[in-house]
Amino acid sequence: MSGSETAAKTVKERAKEALRNDFLRQAVRFTTDRLRNARLQAAGEQGNWEAWRERGRQIRSHTIAHLDYYLNRFAENARANGAHVHFAESAEEAVRIVLAIAERKGARMVAKSKSMVTEELHLNRALENIGVKPVETDLGEYIVQLAGETPSHLIIPSIHKNRRQTADLLSKEAGEELPTDTPALAAFVRRRMREVFLAADIGMTGCNFAIAETGSIVVFENEGNARMVSTLPKTQITLMGMERIIPTWADLEVMATLLPRSATGQRLTVYMSGISGPRRPGDGDGPEELHIVIVDNGRSLQLGDPEFQELLNCIRCGACLNVCPVYRHIGGHAYGGTYTGPIGAVLKPAFRKNVAEWDDVADASSLCGACAEACPVKIPLHDMLVALRRRKVEAGRAKRPEALAMRAYAAVMGSAGRLKGALRLGRLAVKPIARDGFIRARIGPLAGWTRHRVFPAPAAEPFRERWTGLRLELEREPAAMDPAVRRRLEEALRRRQAEKREGGDERHGG
Amino acid sequence: MADEAYREWLAGLDAESRRRQQAFLDALAAKLGRPRVTEPPPHPFRGAPDFWKEYELSPEERIERFIANFRASGGHAFRVSGLAEAARFIADKALELGVPAVIRQDEPVLAGLGLESLLPGVEVRVWNEDPAEDWIARAAGAGMGVVLADFAVAHTASIVTLSARGKGRSVSLLPPALAAVIPAGRLFTRLGEVLSRFDETGREGLPAGVHFISGPSRSADIENDLTIGVHGPGIVYALIVDA
Incomplete structure (x- = not known):
């Protein structure tokens, strides 16, 4: 069930499948709750969280606004460190570069640490096609790879797999029945992966941040597998989204404060590694050859677009997934792409020029804004989702019934007479199916709603018809207010105004 | 060819x-x-917000904070009075774990621990002392790695090691247990104090690998169940040495 295969179905169909899977729903809710609470606690402990978020946004926005300068700087410095830097405009180009290196090296096995960019490129399949075995070495990614699936959460890729399924997958690989307890399963993976790290011809990593001023790549991880693949194999290939740049190591402190806390609530991931070029002369480990592939693949479409440029600020923490009411119900696979949750719902369409390829993933949101509030670099994801929907309509890609309904709505709301007539008709139409003031019948256009909840029947005497009487009541001299009540109200008003002045422009509080 | x-x-x-x-x-x-x-x-937003740059703990507070935070991450942290006590601690742990071999970085301070004489039955090797040997295999076969921290950070409870000819990255990575000796004078309050040094050193001064280690290797990928030591060391001792 790879990304492109799942895309054959609609988001709605995939969501339906996910909703039927009770384990998935419980596991996703449990894990996202755990991560969300850990984030809130870590942000609270750090203190001044809003100031950190704002600084994170400033650094990311500044870098993206000068991306040509910083990328150039990074490439020059990385080369001076002895790395080979490559630029790939498209996924195909990035794949071609990696395959060429693997072929020239006569590589048989590639040990991979977590990299969402390689998922985006479907690089594993491409490597398999030329007879090179890619092995995911992150525990969760390994489980997902053995199952022939794709990650369903940015931080916990195997969120959708239970212990039994995991034990079955690993037992099949081990050729013997493994116990289902975590230490036994982890011990098997440790043994198996040690062989992989030592035998792999190429180590492949992603890149959380790239430091322009020194040409260094920075990787955050908890297991140590990214350190392994960047220490043991003779050749290292790092795949890097072109927007991963930050100017300096000082800026890394801000990212290191925001990313782990937002992702898992940790003060810092267990390992944070800064890699500057291949091993130095005399070094006893580290790669002899380091390739860095800088990938565009649709990212540059956001540059200069006032509604979407900030999308490139994303640091891939997954905080927006954990708070999203839609993700929490349907999990990652329903999004049908590499990136899931609110960020995936924006990235997937935004990285594609052709609106026809957008899918309806931007509709998988309630627009509640929880994602934007959780985002450590303050990306207005819900505004972007609205913009995507608007662009889809403007491109004439809205669904026909929806477009018709909107046109009818405009016609009715545009004239008081038509509205009055429509309301009367509506009251008459629902009369046979309304009971005790509610509609439960699953018919017509109401079925989508009434399948899961009841719909309130229109009032017998609607507001518009009661208005004449109501206005007369209002126009009568109001009764004098109790002086005590009046004092209290005035006091409350003064307090609120004073608070507003002190609070300044802090929009999110806390 | x-x-x-x-x-x-x-x-x-x-x-x-x-x-x-x-x-x-x-x-x-x-x-x-x-x-x-x-x-x-012009990059007016460089680095942490100003209020954070003023945050500094006293040397005593730094040690306390490091120990508390390192323990909270599942590591073992202790304060020892001198190198002799650090050496005894490491030797005791190596014996307790029954490791067949210990590998250490090629650092004078670590040579001064005299682990060879404290661990007569255990092979104690020094990374890269003989370039002809397969040092990755040596590190993979060792039960404990011993490193000297180049820096440490109290706020995040991080040990920082820089790679060099005698300081292989494998020493802090491949053995199932890791012991880090941290001179108290190398312990800073904030991450930024260490990171900004790399800006000052500049590209030419950087080693190939800069590694921040903040506890034992961990994963929660099997049903959220925390497991330690999945790839890197599962047991990590941080010894803060006074003087």
Whole structure:
């Protein structure tokens, strides 16, 4: 069930499948709750969280606004460190570069640490096609790879797999029945992966941040597998989204404060590694050859677009997934792409020029804004989702019934007479199916709603018809207010105004 | 020879990359609606917010904070009065774990621990002392790695090691247990104090690997169940040495 295969179905169909899977729903809710609470606690402990978020946004926005300068700087410095830097405009180009290196090296096995960019490129399949075995070495990614699936959460890729399924997958690989307890399963993976790290011809990593001023790549991880693949194999290939740049190591402190806390609530991931070029002369480990592939693949479409440029600020923490009411119900696979949750719902369409390829993933949101509030670099994801929907309509890609309904709505709301007539008709139409003031019948256009909840029947005497009487009541001299009540109200008003002045422009509080 | 052909091919790839780079970056500038930026742009938001840069713990507080935070991450942290006590601690743990071999970085301070004489039945090796040997295999076969921290950070409870000829990255990575000796004078309050040093040193002064280690290797990928030591060391001792 790879990304492109799942895309054959609609988001709605995939969501339906996910909703039927009770384990998935419980596991996703449990894990996202755990991560969300850990984030809130870590942000609270750090203190001044809003100031950190704002600084994170400033650094990311500044870098993206000068991306040509910083990328150039990074490439020059990385080369001076002895790395080979490559630029790939498209996924195909990035794949071609990696395959060429693997072929020239006569590589048989590639040990991979977590990299969402390689998922985006479907690089594993491409490597398999030329007879090179890619092995995911992150525990969760390994489980997902053995199952022939794709990650369903940015931080916990195997969120959708239970212990039994995991034990079955690993037992099949081990050729013997493994116990289902975590230490036994982890011990098997440790043994198996040690062989992989030592035998792999190429180590492949992603890149959380790239430091322009020194040409260094920075990787955050908890297991140590990214350190392994960047220490043991003779050749290292790092795949890097072109927007991963930050100017300096000082800026890394801000990212290191925001990313782990937002992702898992940790003060810092267990390992944070800064890699500057291949091993130095005399070094006893580290790669002899380091390739860095800088990938565009649709990212540059956001540059200069006032509604979407900030999308490139994303640091891939997954905080927006954990708070999203839609993700929490349907999990990652329903999004049908590499990136899931609110960020995936924006990235997937935004990285594609052709609106026809957008899918309806931007509709998988309630627009509640929880994602934007959780985002450590303050990306207005819900505004972007609205913009995507608007662009889809403007491109004439809205669904026909929806477009018709909107046109009818405009016609009715545009004239008081038509509205009055429509309301009367509506009251008459629902009369046979309304009971005790509610509609439960699953018919017509109401079925989508009434399948899961009841719909309130229109009032017998609607507001518009009661208005004449109501206005007369209002126009009568109001009764004098109790002086005590009046004092209290005035006091409350003064307090609120004073608070507003002190609070300044802090929009999110806390 | 094939090697030469490969080098030639690689040089061709690099030349191709430099050509592409200009078109790639020109396209970005065009999308941003302006000419290429070639001079360093003013970067007024560099690094942490100002209030944070003023945050500093006293040396005592730093030690306490490091120990508390390192323990909270599942590591073992202790304060010891001197190198002799650190040496005894490491030797005791090596015996307790029953490790067949210990591998340490090639650092005078670590040589001064005298682990060889404290661990008569255990093979104590020094990383890269003989370039002919397979040191990765040596590290993989050792039960404990011993490193001297180049820096440490109290707020995040991080041990920082920089790679060098005698300081292999494998020493802090491959053995199932790790012991780090941290001179108290190398312990800072904030991450930024250590990171900004790398800006000051500049590119030429950086080693190939800078590693921040903040506890034992961990994963929660099997049903959220925390497991330690899945790839890197599962047991990590941080010893803060006074003086």
